[in-house]
Amino acid sequence: MKKLIITSENVKFLQKINELADQDITLCEQCGTCSASCPMVAEMDITPSQLMRMVQLGLKEVMETKAMWVCASCYTCTVRCPRGLDVAKVAEALRQVYLRKALDYIEIKKIPKYEFVSLPQIAIVSACRKFTG
Amino acid sequence: MKIGVYVCHCGGNISEVVDIKKVMEFAEQQGDVALVKDHAHMCSDVARKMLVDDIKEYGLDKVVIAACSPQFHGRTFMGTVEKAGLSPYVMEMANIREQCSWPHYYQPELATKKAKDIVKMAIVKARLDEPLEKKTSPIGKRVLVIGAGIAGIQAALDLGDAGFKVYLVEKEPSIGGKMAKLSRTFPTEDCAACILSPKMADVPANPNIELLTNTEIESISGFLGNYDVVAVRKPRYVDITKCTACDKCAEACPVVVPNEFDEGLSSRKAIYLPNPIAVPHAYVLDDKSCLGLFPLACSKCYDVCDAGAINYDEKPERINFTVDTIIVATGYEIFDPRKKKVYEFAKSKNVLTALDLERLISLEAEGTVLRPIGRRIAFIQCVGSRDELVGNEYCSRICCMYATKLSQLLKRADPKRDVYVFYVDLRAFGKGFEEYYKRAQRTGVKFIRGRVAELHEDSHTHKVRLKVEDTLTREIIESEFDLVILSVGLRPSEGTTKIADTLRLIKSPGGWLQEAHPKFRPVDTLADGVFICGCAQGPKDIPDTVAQASAAAARAIRLMNKGEYEVDPITAFVDEKLCSGCGICAGVCPYEAITIELKDGKRISRVNEVVCQGCGACVASCPSGAQQQRWFMTSQLHAMLSAALGEEV
Ligand SMILES: Cc1cc2nc3c(=O)[nH]c(=O)nc-3n(C[C@H](O)[C@H](O)[C@H](O)COP(=O)(O)OP(=O)(O)OC[C@H]3O[C@@H](n4cnc5c(N)ncnc54)[C@H](O)[C@@H]3O)c2cc1C
Numbered sequence: 001m002k003k004l005i006i007t008s009e010n011v012k013f014l015q016k017i018n019e020l021a022d023q024d025i026t027l028c029e030q031c032g033t034c035s036a037s038c039p040m041v042a043e044m045d046i047t048p049s050q051l052m053r054m055v056q057l058g059l060k061e062v063m064e065t066k067a068m069w070v071c072a073s074c075y076t077c078t079v080r081c082p083r084g085l086d087v088a089k090v091a092e093a094l095r096q097v098y099l100r101k102a103l104d105y106i107e108i109k110k111i112p113k114y115e116f117v118s119l120p121q122i123a124i125v126s127a128c129r130k131f132t133g
Numbered sequence: 134m135k136i137g138v139y140v141c142h143c144g145g146n147i148s149e150v151v152d153i154k155k156v157m158e159f160a161e162q163q164g165d166v167a168l169v170k171d172h173a174h175m176c177s178d179v180a181r182k183m184l185v186d187d188i189k190e191y192g193l194d195k196v197v198i199a200a201c202s203p204q205f206h207g208r209t210f211m212g213t214v215e216k217a218g219l220s221p222y223v224m225e226m227a228n229i230r231e232q233c234s235w236p237h238y239y240q241p242e243l244a245t246k247k248a249k250d251i252v253k254m255a256i257v258k259a260r261l262d263e264p265l266e267k268k269t270s271p272i273g274k275r276v277l278v279i280g281a282g283i284a285g286i287q288a289a290l291d292l293g294d295a296g297f298k299v300y301l302v303e304k305e306p307s308i309g310g311k312m313a314k315l316s317r318t319f320p321t322e323d324c325a326a327c328i329l330s331p332k333m334a335d336v337p338a339n340p341n342i343e344l345l346t347n348t349e350i351e352s353i354s355g356f357l358g359n360y361d362v363v364a365v366r367k368p369r370y371v372d373i374t375k376c377t378a379c380d381k382c383a384e385a386c387p388v389v390v391p392n393e394f395d396e397g398l399s400s401r402k403a404i405y406l407p408n409p410i411a412v413p414h415a416y417v418l419d420d421k422s423c424l425g426l427f428p429l430a431c432s433k434c435y436d437v438c439d440a441g442a443i444n445y446d447e448k449p450e451r452i453n454f455t456v457d458t459i460i461v462a463t464g465y466e467i468f469d470p471r472k473k474k475v476y477e478f479a480k481s482k483n484v485l486t487a488l489d490l491e492r493l494i495s496l497e498a499e500g501t502v503l504r505p506i507g508r509r510i511a512f513i514q515c516v517g518s519r520d521e522l523v524g525n526e527y528c529s530r531i532c533c534m535y536a537t538k539l540s541q542l543l544k545r546a547d548p549k550r551d552v553y554v555f556y557v558d559l560r561a562f563g564k565g566f567e568e569y570y571k572r573a574q575r576t577g578v579k580f581i582r583g584r585v586a587e588l589h590e591d592s593h594t595h596k597v598r599l600k601v602e603d604t605l606t607r608e609i610i611e612s613e614f615d616l617v618i619l620s621v622g623l624r625p626s627e628g629t630t631k632i633a634d635t636l637r638l639i640k641s642p643g644g645w646l647q648e649a650h651p652k653f654r655p656v657d658t659l660a661d662g663v664f665i666c667g668c669a670q671g672p673k674d675i676p677d678t679v680a681q682a683s684a685a686a687a688r689a690i691r692l693m694n695k696g697e698y699e700v701d702p703i704t705a706f707v708d709e710k711l712c713s714g715c716g717i718c719a720g721v722c723p724y725e726a727i728t729i730e731l732k733d734g735k736r737i738s739r740v741n742e743v744v745c746q747g748c749g750a751c752v753a754s755c756p757s758g759a760q761q762q763r764w765f766m767t768s769q770l771h772a773m774l775s776a777a778l779g780e781e782v
Contacts, residue, residue, distance in 0.1 A: 029519075031557045032602030036586035036609055047607050080475065080586060082520040 010058025017055050020093035027083050028052040034077035034087045043070045048077055048087055055090060068094040135167035136259055137193040138252065139184065141175035141200035143230055148173075150234035152245040156199065159249045163256050167191060175200050181213045188217035195259040199227040199252045205650065220264030222702070222764055227255035250777055257772040265702040265763055270743060272358040272698050274298055275456040276689055279350060279632055282310020283675060284667025285462035286332050287682035293341035295690055300454060301336065302364055303346045304628060307411035309333055310464055311668075314394065314408075316494035318675055319538040320569035326410050326495070333412040345452065346413060353635055356724055356746050357662030358457045358698070368447035370418035370426070371404070375442035378406060378414050382434035382443065390422045395492045398503050404434045404443075409499075418443070458662040458689040459636070461646060462682065463629040465668035468517025468525070468621045476516065476619060481590035483597050484617045487512075487532070490539055507550075507615025510543055511599060512536045513585045514556040518622030527643045529622035529672040533560045534569070536620045541573040553579045553614075555601050563674065581610070588617060623672040636663055645671045656685040661746075664688050703747035703764045705740045711759035712737050718751035718760050727751060 018025055028049075035047035044067040046054070054062035062068075068091040077087035106127050108116075116124070138160040142148035153171050160169045168191050172180040175198055187193060196219070198210050203226040211221035229248040237244035274297045278289045281303035289301045301308070312318075313333075315325035337344055351363040386402035394401075394408045403423040406416055424431040426445040435443045467488055470478040478484050485493075496503055514536060518529040536554050544552045554573075559580060561570040574580065583601040590597050596613045603610055625644040633640055638658050639647040646665045649657040656664050666681035667673070673681070692698055705718075705727075714736025719727040726744035729736055738760070740751070751760045758767060 029557065030604050031515075031584035032582075032604040033584045033586045035602035035604075035607070036583065036600045041609055047602060047609070049602060049604055050607050080522070082515075082522055082584065084521040 004057070004059075006057065013058040013060055014055060017090065017093050017097075020096050021086065021089045023086055023090055023093075025052060025055050025085070025090060028056060028085055029083055031082060033080050033082060037076045037080050039074060039076065040070045040072050048091070051094075052085075052087065052090060055094075062094065063097065067091070134165045134195065134260065135191060135193045136163075136165045136195040136197060136256060137168040137170075137184075137187055137191065138163075138166055138197045138199065138256065139175055139180075140169070140171040140229075140252075141180075141198065142171065142173045143200060143234075144174055147200070147230050147234045147248075150238055150241050150244045151229055151248045152241070155245050156229075156248050156252060160197075160199075160252055160256070163253060165195075165260055166256065167193060176206050176209055181209075184210075184213050185217040188214065188219060194219065194223065195262060196224045197227055197252065197255045197259050198224065199229050199248070199255070201230040202226070202228045202232070205231075205653075220266065222265040223259065223262045225255040225259040225262065227252045253776045254773040257776045258769045261766065261769045261772060262764070268700045268702050268742075269697045270358055270700050272693050272696060273457045274693050275454075276300070276458050276460060276693075277302065277353075277360065277362055277454075277456040278460045278462060280304075280310070280461065280463035280628065280667075280669065281308035281336070281344075281346070282462060282464045282667060282678075283312045283329065283332070284464065284669070284678045284682040285310070285460070286336060287679050288460045288462060288666060288686045289342050290332065290335055290339065291683050291686035292689065293339040295686070297341060297690065297693065299339075299342045300362070300364075300456060301342055301344050302348050302350060303344070304349045305407065306347045306369060306417040307407035307413070308336060308344070308346060309408070309410065309412065311488075312675060313410060314396075314488060314491055314495070316491045316498065317538060317542060319534045320563070320565040322538070322542075324498075330410040330412075333410060336412060344413070347417070348452070350632065350635060351451070353459070355455075356744075357692070360456050360459055360662070362454050362456060364452045364454075366450040366452060368420065368449060369415075370420065370444060370447050371416045372442045372444060373413045373415035375440045376415035377440050377442075378416065379439070380406070381437040381439070382416055385433040385437045387431065387433065388422050388424060390419070395496065395503075396486070396489045398489060398492055399496070399501075415442075457693050458664070460664045460666060460682075460685045460689060461629075461632050461636070461638070461658075461669055462665075462667045462685075463632050463669045464626050465623040465629070465672065466626045468523070468529075468624055470516055470619045470621055472523050473516055473520075473619075475587045476513070476585075477588050477590060478619060481588075481595070481597055481617075483507075483590065483595055483615065484588065484619065486619050486621045487535055487539060488621070490618050491535075494539070494542060505615075506543065508547075509551045509614045510540075510553070510616045510618065511585075511597075511612075511614045512540055512552075512554040512618045512620055513588075513599070514554065514620045515584060516619040516621045517624070519557065525622060525624070525643060527622075527672070528560065530560070530562075531672060531674050532620040532622060533558075534563070534566055534674065536618075537561070537566075537570050537573045537578075539618065540578040541576045544573075544576045544578050548577065551579070552577070553581055555581050555583055555585050555599075557582070557584050563676065583610070623668060625669065629669045632669075636660055638663065638665075641671070643671075645669070656681055656688055662689075662692060701747065701764075702742075703762065704742040704745040705747070705749070705751050705760050705762045706742070707738045707740060708759045708761060709737055711757045713757055713759075714738060715756065717754050717756065721750045721754045723748065723750065 032049045035049045046065050046067045071091040075088045157169045214224045215221045233248050278285045278301045289299045292299045348364050348366045351365050355361045382404045383402040386404045388403035389400045391397035392399045392401040404418045540552045561567045583604045585599050585601045588599050597617045598613050641647040648655050664685040666685040667678040716729045726741045730739050752762045
């Protein structure tokens with residue numbers, strides 16, 4: 001088992017995500033309502049509540065997980081959170097960390113033009129932002 | 134004039150934020166200040182001895198204590214200066230904790246500046262303080278206890294046994310409250326009815342208790358030592374002195390309605406015994422479901438009653454009486470799970486509340502099986518508690534333990550059952566609770582940490598499927614159960630809310646009745662002579678309810694026992710030169726302490742200082758400044774304002 005060492009770096013990461021999501025993620029009581037409500041959870045490598053926990057602890061490894069990209073932004077977690085936390089927004093904040101690095105998962109130029117015109121705009125945007133593939 | 138100023142550190146509570154030295158230096162510069170000292174704990178015995186010695190040695194005539202709220206230690210320091218021979222009303226507290234160091238924790242410099250202002254305000258007020266003398270008022274030994282659940286019963290019995298006259302008012306036809314519905318009680322598993330019914334029986338047997346069931350409070354006016362109560366007894370249509378509880382009337386009655394005592398799981402007649410252990414043990418006629426209260430409509434019950442106890446002509450009866458103190462014990466209601474939509478409570482007959490299950494188990498023990506309980510049972514915790522979506526932030530405190538109880542009762546009754554408890558946090562805080570939780574685990578009840586996200590009933594099998602994350606393994610569980618029990622939280626009863634309005638009591642978040650101080654005055658309210666106990670004050674179990682009820686009785690006895698009580702001389706008085714006799718003051722006085730009289734042909738307001746409670750309404754409303762209030766003179770308030778605004782005073 002890997003040892004978990006918690007330093008002030010961890011707190012900084014939590015603060016950053018708190019700020020991006022405009023949420024106090026420390027308030028998550030780890031009840032699991034979000035996970036059991038999530039229609040995409042079967043496709044995720046970690047559950048939404050686990051994602052919240054990792055951010056609480058400031059574990060940057062959360063950035064390597066897939067769950068935030070699998071999130072369909074359906075907001076069921078947000079609607080049901082008994083602490084009133086916007087869980088979907090936390091997933092969005094994690095995606096933002098990537099976005100702000102201007103890393104697109106799909107290079108738009110590489111999409112053939114005929115395909116590009118037939119794709120709905122929203123699909124292109126989400127394909128860039130949310131690498132679900 | 135010599136004013137002594139004492140600045141308290143409050144063991145860091147103040148000194149970690151406020152610069153005590155700077156405040157002291159500032160105080161020294163104020164006029165009339167003869168002595169400035171600080172102390173780590175001004176409320177400690179040594180510090181108070183020092184205060185007494187200083188008053189004598191330096192001949193101080195006014196004292197300012199810069200410390201906590203006067204709500205908290207005002208009485209303490211008033212007592213101390215009194216010991217030194219001064220009037221308790223020449224002591225002023227400057228609240229630099231609740232109003233300064235606590236809220237301004239992150240702004241120490243501004244907090245220090247504010248502390249100086251607060252101290253200055255107290256000094257200028259103290260300068261104008263007059264050495265008032267305490268008054269005493271006579272008080273009797275009569276108490277109104279509202280609500281006769283276990284809390285009200287316990288308080289009434291304690292008071293009755295101690296020789297006080299008790300009016301115990303219960304709105305339902307029987308006393309006992311919610312406890313009468315329970316099966317067993319955690320953590321000892323005594324049968325609820327067996328431990329409650331002897332206490333219920335003691336109530337009518339106590340010569341000092343006047344029990345008024347089926348009765349509601351219409352109004353309460355007055356004050357400590359003189360509360361006028363108007364109660365209304367609803368018609369019962371059955372004379373409790375004649376009824377022999379033979380059941381013939383119920384047998385004859387053709388009307389069948391849901392039985393509220395069994396949470397609607399069973400039925401009763403329109404004329405019925407409220408519950409098997411009812412006190413008074415007499416039938417009651419429910420006029421809402423009765424076919425008609427006259428012989429032409431139906432008189433079946435009347436015809437069969439050999440005792441002649443039934444009287445269709447009974448009317449509501451108004452009852453007036455006066456009491457000295459009041460205890461509010463109006464209890465709780467369970468959270469209505471229909472408000473939690475994802476749990477589909479209303480849609481499935483296999484989803485019940487924990488109170489429903491209490492009734493099923495109680496009835497089974499008496500030999501009545503209302504419905505099968507099944508083999509696979511799930512308890513869902515925190516339904517309506519710790520849930521901001523339904524507006525309840527608080528923990529209901531008892532659901533963890535009642536689920537621990539009910540789950541193991543089911544498991545022990547049939548060890549082949551699968552019993553699961555889905556919880557968020559398991560709170561086994563009370564004496565013997567942790568051991569009781571362990572016993573449930575040993576019995577084989579499975580505790581799974583996760584809040585159930587949703588429930589669905591299978592439309593064919595009627596089994597209930599639930600979805601939950603086991604937050605300890607992060608696995609999503611989807612399982613089917615024969616029966617799902619919602620561990621519903623508590624909320625203040627409608628009666629509690631009503632009485633809070635009648636008595637103008639303050640409510641805490643969640644609507645519970647607010648105590649005067651959470652630690653040191655847990656059963657007092659800010660209304661003099663009004664006490665609270667049991668679940669009206671907040672969710673709690675029976676041991677805590679009973680402890681609070683006895684505490685409330687003791688606090689009431691403390692006020693009444695001597696036959697007189699000390700009152701602050703903080704009353705209004707009239708400057709006759711300024712008074713024009715307009716009468717506005719008399720109109721706003723909630724205590725009817727003011728009359729307008731003719732003096733030398735001139736209309737003049739007169740305050741009855743025995744009746745005046747010092748609320749200040751008349752002072753605020755007087756257009757000519759003729760009404761004044763001792764200890765809060767307009768001149769004092771002006772001086773304080775000027776000090777706060779930095780003007781020269
Ligand atoms: C499912 C469940 C299981 C429980 N199991 C346990 C257990 O095993 N062990 C344990 O210790 N605790 C248990 N409890 C908690 C227990 O029920 C309470 O601690 C206790 O009943 C509180 O008593 P009370 O007198 O404060 O309130 P209540 O029982 O609510 O009594 C209040 C009384 O006041 C009356 N009233 C209300 N308003 C007015 C009014 N305006 N005028 C006149 N009368 C009024 C009501 O009719 C009622 O009779 C359980 C609770 C629930 C819901």
